[in-house]
Amino acid sequence: MIEKKFGYGIIGCGTISKWHAEAAAATGKYDLIAVTDVRKESAERFAEQFHCMAVDSTEELLKRDDIEIISICTPSGFHATDAIKVANAGKHIIIEKPMAITYEQIDDILKACKDHNVKMQVISQMRFKENVLKAKEAIDSGKLGKLVIGDVSMKYFRSQEYYDAGGWRGTWKLDGGGALMNQGIHGIDTLQYLMGPVKSVFAHAKTLARNIEVEDTAVAVVEFANGAIGTITGTTSVYPGIPRKFEINGTKGSITLVEDTITLWDIEGETEKIKEGDQERKLDSASNPTNFGIEGHIMQLDDMAEALIHNRDPKVNQYEGKKPIEIILAIYESEKTGKKVLL
């Protein structure tokens, strides 16, 4: 039996849109019909490369009856407006992170998806990595005992040219934040996915080295709802850029992941152990923003198609997508007020 293919479109034909087109093709469940971009030439170049149509506007894309799912790959500050338009047109949404950059935008998206009964998958590809899932299973099954500390360290390097080239990057209006809202959101989402909900943050978020409006460096002390504590460290200003590291420690075991490689796995009573130095280093985007694989996007687009086929929610629906944003907005508020912020 031939599997159903979903008519598919993309808004925004910049860097990340290629991951979406290639991931959609790799699943075999999508038929890329048309794309659009405010820069007509970007849409046309993309359409030629991926053998689809370039249309002149988002409105034109939304009018098409042959498109059921749309990926939103525009700058972050446009995500909410685009998502609401797509939902109003009754089409399902795959949206890049962050799905929105303010509380109001989050609420508007939740309402639009509910009112129009459309599904949303928020890209957070780390959640789909085999070793992240393995760590989550061990944590959720209580193997680590009582969770005590959960840390994530994201010490990235992004040059001034990187910020200047995008135009929208590094601005409050369109990036919504810096080292945390743009780069750090993946690590923050993964930390809260592994450790559980965050109860409070106390943070510093500064612009120390780049000529941008938003933070290029932040550190937060975090309290989790389960009583554990931890830290979130994020920067885009340190040379040479150091691969992201998660350390999860409990009374009966510890797990460390560098990117999605397990570099430490030591659980009381388990004979299988992984010690630091045992592993090969994999791809990481610590100093190169496009140095990451496509597998995560493939799994998320596949999950979206399966969610529609089986009428269930995608794994990172809009309610999951809002979690890391709320933590980041609380960190910004803590910097502003000098106080601990409760979530």
Ligand SMILES: NC(=O)c1ccc[n+]([C@@H]2O[C@H](COP(=O)([O-])OP(=O)(O)OC[C@H]3O[C@@H](n4cnc5c(N)ncnc54)[C@H](O)[C@@H]3O)[C@@H](O)[C@H]2O)c1
């Ligand atoms: N999941 C990931 O790992 C990952 C990686 C990179 C970027 N992203 C996210 O993807 C989004 C886009 O980032 P990028 O690096 O591809 O940016 P980019 O600047 O390379 O591309 C954005 C594209 O959107 C177009 N555009 C701008 N406004 C538009 C509008 N109103 N309607 C239609 N098109 C419009 C631009 O012309 C450009 O082609 C951001 O939200 C970013 O956070 C996610």
